[in-house]
Amino acid sequence: MTRYTAATDADRQAMLEAIGVASVDELFADIPESLRCAAPLELGAGLSEAEVYAHLRELAARNTSTEDEVSFLGAGMYDHYVPALIDMLTSRSEFLTPYTPYQPEISQGGLQVMFEYQTAICELTGMDVSNASVYEGPSAVAAAGYLAKLANGRSRFVVSRGVHPHARETLVTLCAGYGMSVSEVPLSDGVTDLAAWGSAIDEDVSAVFVAQPNYLGAVEDLEPLVGLARERGALVVCSADPLTLGLLEPPGAFGVDVCVGEGQPLGNRLDFGGPSFGFFATRAEHMRRMPGRIAGETVDVDGRRGFVLTLQTREQHIRRERATSNICTAQALNALAGVVYLSWLGRAGLVELGELLVQRTAYARSALAAVDGVSLLHEQPVVREFAVSLGLRDLEAVRRVLRRCAAEHVNPGHPLGFDYPEHPDGLLVAITEQRSRADIDLLVDVLGRAVRAERAGAGAASAGGEAAE
Amino acid sequence: MAEASYPPELLYHPEHDWARVEGEVATFGITWHAQDALGEIVFVETPAVGTQLSANEAYTEVESVKAVSDVFAPLTGEVIETNAQLAAKPELINEDPYGEGWLVKVRIADASEAGGLLNRDAYVATLDE
Numbered sequence: 001m002t003r004y005t006a007a008t009d010a011d012r013q014a015m016l017e018a019i020g021v022a023s024v025d026e027l028f029a030d031i032p033e034s035l036r037c038a039a040p041l042e043l044g045a046g047l048s049e050a051e052v053y054a055h056l057r058e059l060a061a062r063n064t065s066t067e068d069e070v071s072f073l074g075a076g077m078y079d080h081y082v083p084a085l086i087d088m089l090t091s092r093s094e095f096l097t098p099y100t101p102y103q104p105e106i107s108q109g110g111l112q113v114m115f116e117y118q119t120a121i122c123e124l125t126g127m128d129v130s131n132a133s134v135y136e137g138p139s140a141v142a143a144a145g146y147l148a149k150l151a152n153g154r155s156r157f158v159v160s161r162g163v164h165p166h167a168r169e170t171l172v173t174l175c176a177g178y179g180m181s182v183s184e185v186p187l188s189d190g191v192t193d194l195a196a197w198g199s200a201i202d203e204d205v206s207a208v209f210v211a212q213p214n215y216l217g218a219v220e221d222l223e224p225l226v227g228l229a230r231e232r233g234a235l236v237v238c239s240a241d242p243l244t245l246g247l248l249e250p251p252g253a254f255g256v257d258v259c260v261g262e263g264q265p266l267g268n269r270l271d272f273g274g275p276s277f278g279f280f281a282t283r284a285e286h287m288r289r290m291p292g293r294i295a296g297e298t299v300d301v302d303g304r305r306g307f308v309l310t311l312q313t314r315e316q317h318i319r320r321e322r323a324t325s326n327i328c329t330a331q332a333l334n335a336l337a338g339v340v341y342l343s344w345l346g347r348a349g350l351v352e353l354g355e356l357l358v359q360r361t362a363y364a365r366s367a368l369a370a371v372d373g374v375s376l377l378h379e380q381p382v383v384r385e386f387a388v389s390l391g392l393r394d395l396e397a398v399r400r401v402l403r404r405c406a407a408e409h410v411n412p413g414h415p416l417g418f419d420y421p422e423h424p425d426g427l428l429v430a431i432t433e434q435r436s437r438a439d440i441d442l443l444v445d446v447l448g449r450a451v452r453a454e455r456a457g458a459g460a461a462s463a464g465g466e467a468a469e
Numbered sequence: 470m471a472e473a474s475y476p477p478e479l480l481y482h483p484e485h486d487w488a489r490v491e492g493e494v495a496t497f498g499i500t501w502h503a504q505d506a507l508g509e510i511v512f513v514e515t516p517a518v519g520t521q522l523s524a525n526e527a528y529t530e531v532e533s534v535k536a537v538s539d540v541f542a543p544l545t546g547e548v549i550e551t552n553a554q555l556a557a558k559p560e561l562i563n564e565d566p567y568g569e570g571w572l573v574k575v576r577i578a579d580a581s582e583a584g585g586l587l588n589r590d591a592y593v594a595t596l597d598e
Contacts, residue, residue: 288532
C-alpha cells in the first residue's frame, strides 16, 4: 500500500462483497485469458518524493529551451516575448482555471474577459462573431470543417498544402467520423496553385481551407482563392497567424466564411508544445453552427451592463448528439493571456511589431540566400517566416547540419523534409522580435559553416571516404 | 396565443406538426402544444425552395430560449414557398402558430398520405395520454 493508491485491500474486499464477487480475478473472468496480462506491469518499486524530484530534475535538464540557444524555430509556434504582466494577471485566483464555468453568470469577470477576447479576435480577423476559444489551431481548423458540413451538407473538403501539416492531419482524422473526404491542392512557387485549386473545387465541395501566411511563410493572394470557391458555393476557411494581422488585410475583408488559427503567438510561451488556444471566428449567418462557448453582453433588470453565456442551444447539454461540437471547454486561461497580450501591445503596437518582423525577416532572408549553396525556396512576400533550400542531398544531411549548429547553440529552424518530401533539403526559418540583427548574423555564420562542412563531407563520401558526422 | 387551440380543419402529425391541405398544396407548421412546450422561439431557419421533404422526417429545427426541436414533415412534397417573415420575427410561431407562424408551403407528392394523419380529436387525445 502506497500513499498514492486510492483503494486499500480492505476497500477492495468491501467492494467485491458488495457486488457479490469473490475475487478480482473472478470480476475480470469475462475477459479472455489471452487478453489479460499474465504478470503485473513492470513498474519497479515506488520512489520517495525526494527521489522523484531528483529524477524529474534530471529529465528536465535534458531539455533545451529557447533561452538556452538562439532559436529560429517556428512552424506554427513562435518564441515571442511574454511580458510579466500576463503571468501577473492570469495567475490571479479569480481567473486560474481553464474551464468555462457551468454556473457562469456568477463569474461576471470571467465572462467579461471572454467577451473582450471575442471582440479582439473579431477586430483582428475582420469577422462578425468569435467563440471563447477552442483547444488549439489544428482542432479549430477541423471544427471549421464541421461547421461547413452543417451549413451545406456537401461531401468533400479541399485543402491547400500550405495549411499546417498538423491541421491537415487533424481535419482528415476528425472528418472521417462524419463521412467526408479530403483532397489536397499542391503549392506552386510557395503558394497555393491557383489552376489546381480551381479544378479541384466542384459542386460537391463543402469547404476549402487555406492558410495566411501559409506554412512556407508565403503570403497567399486570397482574393482569387476565395472567389473561385464562393462561385461554386463552397465555404472558405482561412487559418491565419494572428500576429501578422496587424499588417495583412484581415481575412474577413476577402469574404472568408470562417477564420481560425493558433493563438500561441499571442502571449503564450512555447511551453514545450502547449497548452495553447485556438481562435474561431465566423460570419453572423453561421453563428448558430459555431462550436464552443460564446460570451454575450446584456443588461440586468436594473439596466446595468452584464455578461452571459449565450446561444447555448448549440451545445451538448441542450442539443445532445446534434451539438455543433462536443467540446464546450474553452482554453479560457490561455485565451485570457491572448487578450492581455493584445491589450498590452495595443493597436499601434501590433502594427509596429509586424513591421519589425517584416524588416528583420527580410534581412535574414537575403543574408541567408547569399550563403554559398543556400537558395530561397520561393520568392513570395513573407512576414515573419521563410523557407530556404540548403542545397543538400536529403533530410538526413539537413539533420546533420542542424546537429552541427546545435553544438554552437544555434537552432536554425524546422526541416521541411518531414512533412514535405518534395523539399527534402528545405528549412523553415522564423524570426521574432527576440532575435536581434546580431543573432541573425550569428545564424548566417554558423549555418553557413555547417552547410559547407556537410558539403565537404558529402564530397569526401562520394569520393569513397567516410561520411562526416 | 395564450389558450390552447387546435383548428378542426387541419390535419395533425403526432410529432406536433399540422398540415392545411388545399388542393395540391399543403401548408405546414407546428401546433399550439409544440410552441407552448418550447417556450419563446428565438430562431428558425426554413429549408430552401425546391427542397424535397419526406413524410415523418425532420426538415428543420426551431430554437427556443431553452431547447432546439426537430420539425417533422406531415406529408411528402417539394417546398414551393417559405415564410420569409420568420427570419426577423420567429415569435410569430408563438403568437399565431396556425396563421402568421406557418413554416413552409409544399406541393404534395401523394395526396393519399393525408389519410395517415390525425384529425383534431385524435391528435388532442394523444396530448392527454
